[in-house]
Structures are given as structure tokens and as C-alpha cells.
Amino acid sequence: METHKAKRLVGDQKVPFLRTFQYADGTDMVLMLVGTAAALANGALRPLWTVIFGQAIDALGGTTSDVVLTHRINQVVSFNGENKAIAQYNKLLKQAYKAAVNEALASGFGMGAIYGAYLSSYGLAFWSLGNATPCFAAFAQGQSAAYRLFMTIDRKPPIDSEDKSGTVLQQIRGDVELRDIYFSYPARPEQKIFDGFSLHVPGGTTMAIVGESGSGKSTVISLLQRYYDPQAGGVYIDGVNLKSFQLQWIRGKIGLVSQEPLLFMTSIMDNIAYGKEDATIEEIKRAAELAHATTFIEELPNGYNTVLGQRGAQLSGGQKQRIAIARAILRDPKILLFDEATSALDLESERLVQQALKRVMLDRTTIVVAHRLATVRDAHCISVVNRGRIVDQGTHSELLTNPDGAFSQLYRIQQNQEQDRTLEKSKLSPFPSNSIANSSSISSSRGVSALGTSSVPSSPEWLLGSSATDGDGHCKENGDDDTYKALETAGPIIRIAFLQKPEALVLLFGSLAAGIHADWKLSLIIMCAIPLVVLQGYVQMKSLIGFSQDAKMVYEDASLVASDAVSSIRTVSSFCAEKRVMKIYDKKCEWSMKQGIRVGMIRGLGFGFSFLVIYLTYGLCFYVGGQFVSQGKSTFAGVFKVSVEVD
Numbered sequence: 001m002e003t004h005k006a007k008r009l010v011g012d013q014k015v016p017f018l019r020t021f022q023y024a025d026g027t028d029m030v031l032m033l034v035g036t037a038a039a040l041a042n043g044a045l046r047p048l049w050t051v052i053f054g055q056a057i058d059a060l061g062g063t064t065s066d067v068v069l070t071h072r073i074n075q076v077v078s079f080n081g082e083n084k085a086i087a088q089y090n091k092l093l094k095q096a097y098k099a100a101v102n103e104a105l106a107s108g109f110g111m112g113a114i115y116g117a118y119l120s121s122y123g124l125a126f127w128s129l130g131n132a133t134p135c136f137a138a139f140a141q142g143q144s145a146a147y148r149l150f151m152t153i154d155r156k157p158p159i160d161s162e163d164k165s166g167t168v169l170q171q172i173r174g175d176v177e178l179r180d181i182y183f184s185y186p187a188r189p190e191q192k193i194f195d196g197f198s199l200h201v202p203g204g205t206t207m208a209i210v211g212e213s214g215s216g217k218s219t220v221i222s223l224l225q226r227y228y229d230p231q232a233g234g235v236y237i238d239g240v241n242l243k244s245f246q247l248q249w250i251r252g253k254i255g256l257v258s259q260e261p262l263l264f265m266t267s268i269m270d271n272i273a274y275g276k277e278d279a280t281i282e283e284i285k286r287a288a289e290l291a292h293a294t295t296f297i298e299e300l301p302n303g304y305n306t307v308l309g310q311r312g313a314q315l316s317g318g319q320k321q322r323i324a325i326a327r328a329i330l331r332d333p334k335i336l337l338f339d340e341a342t343s344a345l346d347l348e349s350e351r352l353v354q355q356a357l358k359r360v361m362l363d364r365t366t367i368v369v370a371h372r373l374a375t376v377r378d379a380h381c382i383s384v385v386n387r388g389r390i391v392d393q394g395t396h397s398e399l400l401t402n403p404d405g406a407f408s409q410l411y412r413i414q415q416n417q418e419q420d421r422t423l424e425k426s427k428l429s430p431f432p433s434n435s436i437a438n439s440s441s442i443s444s445s446r447g448v449s450a451l452g453t454s455s456v457p458s459s460p461e462w463l464l465g466s467s468a469t470d471g472d473g474h475c476k477e478n479g480d481d482d483t484y485k486a487l488e489t490a491g492p493i494i495r496i497a498f499l500q501k502p503e504a505l506v507l508l509f510g511s512l513a514a515g516i517h518a519d520w521k522l523s524l525i526i527m528c529a530i531p532l533v534v535l536q537g538y539v540q541m542k543s544l545i546g547f548s549q550d551a552k553m554v555y556e557d558a559s560l561v562a563s564d565a566v567s568s569i570r571t572v573s574s575f576c577a578e579k580r581v582m583k584i585y586d587k588k589c590e591w592s593m594k595q596g597i598r599v600g601m602i603r604g605l606g607f608g609f610s611f612l613v614i615y616l617t618y619g620l621c622f623y624v625g626g627q628f629v630s631q632g633k634s635t636f637a638g639v640f641k642v643s644v645e646v647d
Contacts, residue, residue, distance in 0.1 A: 166246030174365030208376035255333035261324030262568035275330030291326035558588035
């Protein structure tokens with residue numbers, strides 16, 4: 001999720017966000033254009049009306065003020081021409097008034113154009129920035145995600161598996177001791193898991209840890225693998241504090257089988273080989289034999305080279321556990337850890353896994369965390385844990401002798417639960433199996449007879465179909481995967497073209513009719529290219545739709561490797577397989593990049609071909625049309641009509 005948000009920050013939202021600034025930049029061009037119009041209005045119209053207004057004023061002043069009032073007032077009075085002079089003055093005054101109004105309008109429109117351009121640029125800028133608002137939310141999420149990603153990348157873990165410093169012994173006996181442990185998980189520091197917990201497992205013995213859920217059983221496994229360090233106390237192997245060992249080396253001496261083993265989407269041989277770097281084929285087969293996995297592996301079509309699905313989906317739970325056991329013992333560890341390895345299995349699978357465990361536990365220090373008490377009866381010692389403390393300890397027989405002990409109480413509870421489940425199963429299936437089989441066979445026979453009866457009315461069709469196959473000599477399969485895929489792809493296209501979009505048919509036939517009416521010869525020639533045009537449309541659609549699907553598919557394998565490794569990071573760390581997982585991931589990404597380039601080239605060629613067909617059709621139309629025009633068989637107008645309507 002975090003990487004997806006960061007990808008949106010640097011990829012998906014970057015171009016739309018920058019495009020909004022491109023629009024905002026475009027306001028300069030808008031301002032220039034509208035400003036030019038305003039300048040023309042203010043620089044051309046206003047001077048024009050100013051000239052007209054000035055001429056009117058000059059005419060008014062010259063006629064009345066200068067002539068009448070100054071030079072010829074006596075003559076006007078002597079001839080009683082006052083009224084005529086006043087009328088002439090009023091006429092010129094009206095002309096001056098109209099010129100002044102027009103000048104004011106020109107000036108107003110000019111200033112309005114200037115302010116309109118100015119404010120329009122603001123409006124366009126704010127509109128384009130408003131379109132960038134959704135990008136800001138993506139940027140905020142991307143920044144937050146990128147911060148957490150970089151914090152994770154730059155984080156210095158308190159327990160560094162890459163640290164090469166520390167003690168490395170020639171060999172270890174496998175003596176394990178947890179001494180006065182005080183521990184709480186970092187996510188819940190207020191909840192104490194261990195409060196002075198101590199446990200000693202002598203080398204070469206088997207210790208079973210049982211108890212209720214949440215009592216701290218699996219925490220013992222986490223501390224021995226050094227996923228965490230205790231707040232107080234210490235974990236010791238052969239008397240040496242676990243913190244003093246080189247982490248990768250000590251983890252290489254410990255084998256782990258968890259409740260849900262991680263199996264990668266690779267071959268069985270590669271999955272077992274995770275237990276030891278540079279393991280030989282003989283070592284892998286020997287480990288599989290000890291884990292009772294050889295029989296079912298060799299029954300598979302490709303044997304050890306069988307590629308498993310995601311998280312080993314092709315195998316049953318018992319088969320996955322036996323491969324996990326083979327992987328754990330491949331490195332020949334002195335300490336084996338089983339974290340509820342059989343709790344999720346059925347009884348038959350559990351029996352097979354228990355047989356495998358008995359063989360691999362010989363001469364090894366084994367710590368078994370179990371939920372079913374019946375699976376630990378052969379342990380040298382059983383410790384009952386409750387709320388972070390050992391409340392009962394001893395062998396299976398010793399613990400059962402004390403009826404009030406914690407182990408005896410848990411044992412009776414589980415026996416009662418198993419009896420209840422058995423009774424419940426018997427109530428759910430009151431009929432014997434043979435009666436069910438008989439009823440099934442009766443139903444099947446009835447179904448067959450009903451099918452035969454229902455098919456009787458179709459007998460003429462059957463006869464017609466059988467006779468139609470006589471020419472070929474046999475009835476063969478009329479369908480393969482490619483045919484089904486082609487029909488699956490073409491079906492929606494045909495449905496959209498002829499059912500959901502009837503206007504497309506009207507447009508098609510209407511254009512052909514108009515083209516034939518304009519120039520029937522040229523139209524018929526161009527219509528010969530219609531199959532190519534249909535083909536280019538199909539190729540173009542497949543290029544656009546298929547590209548996004550292929551881009552998703554090519555990175556799917558790499559994503560599966562990453563998700564499997566992250567979801568089971570403890571298993572990866574236990575086998576010191578971080579670098580190997582990274583190599584597989586890099587290899588998948590490299591293959592995905594090559595596939596992406598190849599697919600992109602193919603899609604690009606297909607997309608280019610679609611445009612090539614379009615322009616070739618236009619070229620054919622104009623070339624043939626030009627020949628017809630030169631021969632007097634057509635006109636330029638007809639050629640252009642055909643190019644627009646038919647093409």
C-alpha cells in the first residue's frame with residue numbers, strides 16, 4: 001500500500017499536476033491575445049472617435065463662437081438671424097454630443113477589455129489550479145508513504161542479521177536454556193508475556209511446551225530464533241549468551257518448522273534447497289527421505305522439478321509440512337524447533353508428519369510447541385505454560401499420575417472435546433456409506449434416462465448433424481482454447497457494434513450511401529479497403545486494452561515473490577534466505593522488464609499499423625481520385641466528399 005501511494009506521487013499524479021501549471025502558464029498567452037484586442041479597441045476606436053469629436057467641436061466653435069459672436073454679430077442682428085444662428089448651433093451641438101458619447105463608449109469598451117483580459121487570466125489560472133486539487137491529496141498521501149518507506153529503509157534494526165561480528169563455535173551440543181526471562185512485545189509493552197520465566201533443555205533431548213493460547217509457548221520459539229531480545233534475563237546455547245553469537249551462523253544451526261510453512265512458487269527441489277546454500281541433489285533427496293516426502297514427490301509428473309503454486313497451493317497440508325521438515329533438516333541442525341507443526345492437519349496427515357518427526361528428532365535437541373497433547377507423549381519432558389510461567393513439568397506418564405495437575409486437566413478437556421466432535425459427526429451422517437452409494441447410483445441412472453428421454457425430440461437434428469460429418473469421415477472436436485478466446489474477444493465487440501450502438505450501423509450505411517451518391521466509382525474502390533479498416537480498428541483496440549493487462553501480468557510473478565516473502569519474513573530470516581529471495585525477486589523483475597519491452601514493442605507496432613491503414617486509405621482515395629479528376633471522370637468536390645464520407 002505504501003509503495004502504491006509513493007508510485008502515485010512520482011508517477012500517476014505528476015503529469016496531471018504539471019499540466020495544470022502548463023494551463024496556468026497559458027494565461028500569459030491569453031492575456032497577450034485579449035490585451036491585444038483591448039489595445040486595438042483603445043488605440044484605434046478611441047482615436048477615431050476623438051478625431052470625429054474634435055472635428056465637431058471645431059465646426060461648432062468656428063461657426064458660432066468665432067464667426068457669429070466675434071466677427072459678424074452686427075450682421076446677424078441687422079438681418080434678424082439670431083434664431084437661424086441658434087438653430088445651426090444646436091445642430092452642431094447635437095453632433096458634438098453624439099461624438100462625445102461614442103468616444104466615451106470606445107474608451108469604456110477599451111478599458112473593459114483590458115480589465116476583462118486581466119481578470120480572465122486570474123480566472124483561468126484559478127480554474128487550472130482548482131483542477132490540481134485532487135493531486136494535492138495524492139501528494140500528501142505519497143509524501144506520508146514515502147516518509148515511512150524511507151524511514152524503514154534507513155532504519156538501523158536493533159537485531160541486524162547482516163552483522164558479521166560475533167562468536168562462531170566449531171560445533172555445538174545443543175544445550176538450550178532460558179534463564180530468568182522478562183519479556184513483553186514492543187507493540188504491547190504494558191502486557192507482560194514472561195515474568196521471570198526459566199526453561200532448560202539438555203542437548204539431544206526433546207522438550208514439549210503445551211498450554212492454552214496466549215500463554216507464551218510460541219514466544220519461546222521467537223526468543224530462540226532471536227527475533228526479539230528479552231528486556232531482562234538471557235537465552236543461552238551451550239552456556240553462551242545468544243546475543244554473543246554471529247546471528248546468521250547460529251540461525252544456521254537451528255531448524256524451524258512452523259504451523260503455516262512458507263513454500264515459494266518454484267520447484268520442490270528449490271524449496272527444499274532454501275535450507276542450505278549450495279546443497280547437492282543427493283543431500284536434498286536424503287532430507288526428503290528422512291521427512292517421508294520421497295513417495296509423494298516421485299509420484300508427481302515432474303518429481304522434484306514440479307513447480308508449486310502460490311504458497312504451495314498444489315499440495316496438501318501434510319505434504320507441505322513434510323517439505324518444510326526436509327528443508328529444516330537439510331542443514332543438519334543441532335536444534336530443531338516445531339511451532340505447532342501438526343495443529344492444522346487432519347488425523348492421517350498428522351500421523352504421517354509424526355512419523356517423519358520421530359526420524360529427524362534423533363540425536364537433536366528438539367523443542368516442540370504443541371496444541372494436541374496426544375502428539376507429545378514421546379517427549380523426554382513436557383512443560384505446561386500458563387500466563388508466562390511453567391506450572392507443571394515432567395514426562396507424559398508422570399504428569400497423568402497427578403489428576404489435579406495442569407497437564408491432566410488439559411488432557412481431560414481435549415479428550416472430552418474429541419468425543420463431542422465424534423458424536424457430532426455421527427449425528428450428521430446417520431446413513432451408512434453403502435446406502436449413500438446406492439442412492440447416488442440410482443440418481444445417476446435416473447439422470448441418464450431423463451437425459452435420453454429429453455433428447456428424443458432432437459433426433460432429426462442428430463441425424464442431420466451426423467450426415468453432415470460424413471464428408472469428413474468422423475466427428476472431431478469443434479473447439480479449442482484459441483477458438484474460445486477469439487469468440488470471447490469478438491463477442492463483446494459484435495454486441496456493442498450491432499446491438500448496443502445501432503447508430504453506428506446508421507452512420508456506416510449512411511456514409512456509404514452518401515459516398516456512392518457523390519462518386520460511385522471511387523466509393524467502390526475505397527470500399528475494397530473496408531476489411532483493412534475493420535482490422536486496424538480491432539488491432540488498435542487490442543493494443544490499447546491489452547497493453548494495460550499485459551503490463552499487470554508481467555509484474556505479477558515478482559509481486560507474488562515479494563508478498564510471500566514479506567508475509568512469512570520470519571521463515572525467510574530463520575533460513576538466512578534474504579539474499580536468495582532478493583535474487584529471485586530481481587530475476588523476476590528483470591524478466592518482467594524484458595517482457596514489458598517486448599510486449600510494448602508488439603503493441604506499438606500494432607498501434608502504428610492501425611494508423612498506417614488509415615493514412616494508406618486516405619492516400620489511395622486521393623491518388624485514385626486525382627487520376628479520375630485528370631481523366632475527367634470525377635471532380636475535386638466529389639473526391640473530397642468520398643474521402644470524408646467513406647474513409
